[in-house]
Amino acid sequence: MTLSALVLIVVLTACSSSAESGSTEGKMQVTATTGMIADVAREIGGAYVDVTGLMGPGVDPHLYKASQGDIRKLEQAEVIFYNGLHLEGKMTDILEKMSKSKTVTAVTDGIPVDELHSGQETGGTEYDPHVWFDVSHWMHAAEAVRDTLVKADPDHAEAYQAQAEAYLAKLEELDNEVRTKIQEIPEASRVLVTAHDAFGYFGEAYGMKVMGLQGISTAAEYGAKDVSELRDYLVDNNIKAVFVESSVPAKAMEAIIAGAAEKGHTVSIGGELFSDAMGAEGTEEGTYIGMIRHNTETIVEALK
Template structure:
């Protein structure tokens, strides 16, 4: 890890010497995750240039900066990142870039309201985008940062943010209505890793992840067996794959349940640490959230699977 950071730091220094002028008049913004990229683009519009480091299906917990990423980071006017060690392998890179405007969107939030975790580097659950109210606070922070960076476009940023904020308010209302159709006793969400705790807290779901908050540590046999027993005891209808986590973890869990003479369905693939493909509905934050909720509610509302002994 230290060797990796040294190489990245050296690259930053070399590129900085060669690139000290902007390629165009637009504010050059670099973002890390697809969720942050989508947020910044909605607020910045056409008056800024946004370059996202991570694409669809990319796991930010494990992501390492490439040489091309270093060039983007070095030439950026503003860099937006999560700020709660979500991008674990990039944190030290950001810390080395003292001359750059690095903005952690989590700084917009009251840390005392976050979900704590002694098992994660920041001591907080970093998956803040699944709390829509937090995402609104992050959006306001992004808008303010862009206004300060380019005051001549302040009015554009304010109008864009007002429009997008209204869409987020509508999103929360719509998904709340969908979730209300799911009985409380069926609100148990089992996924590959603990990315959905803020979602669960917001909409009264019990959330259980096989791998914990980070995907850096794989689940062991005991973890799988323990969760399989939980699924059977609580008569959970479906468990869910995540787009940025290998499917084999949930398939192993399903097999463990079946080995105990019970069945559980794989209810679908959820978008957790990354949005869907660019150009699709799921490639936007709002589209991703709606898709996830419809997938979760649809699968958990299905008739419960009978154990093999009851068939």
């Protein structure tokens, strides 16, 4: 290698390192487990935080196993946000241990316990962790993020509070928007059938009956009896559409559709919903608000 080539490599490496450090210099390092939480942290933290999300599009948090790279990201973070309610499964133990040496917040801690659904009835944990599907619950999560950032970085407290106020106003608007949109579906058709029972909070908040093939956790097994019972329900109640999920294989729902067809009833896939993970980064569905809007519009178009 010539001397000039070596000099060029050193210069480029130095520039690259400078650019990387410059992009995060002075910012509080935040790591969030799910995309939904990472999105909230970015909205409220704004220019003062650098947020790393562990679980990307299509990732099922119920089955997620932390890699060495994930552990490194958690160790390097000044603040960690996670869902709680055992959504993150085995990662919960890691997060609880880290809470002894750094700021670790479960964003669901601020939701009143009497507003949480039991998870045990459908083979899950003590509480159903899918609280983000009731936008009013996710407002509590946003407040938890705000309060944590204010405490961890008081120098920028006013900015965090102002950004949180603006974001909470958007969430309140979204909550009303979803409620109004669901009214377009005839009451008898407000039945949401999905691959796993993730939409219970959505159903209660916005007036829909919700049924899932699997329980609250995708780690729960389903059998032939579960498939046949759900198939018969679709046939007996003339349900025209079911929905697949971006983070759950569609195979089971396709089996139910085929079973209904054998009984002379046509069921279609009404669309793909985002349940435990958001859409790709840079898309509308790659934000919490965009994800909720996409799901609502997909459900309404298929069932109205």
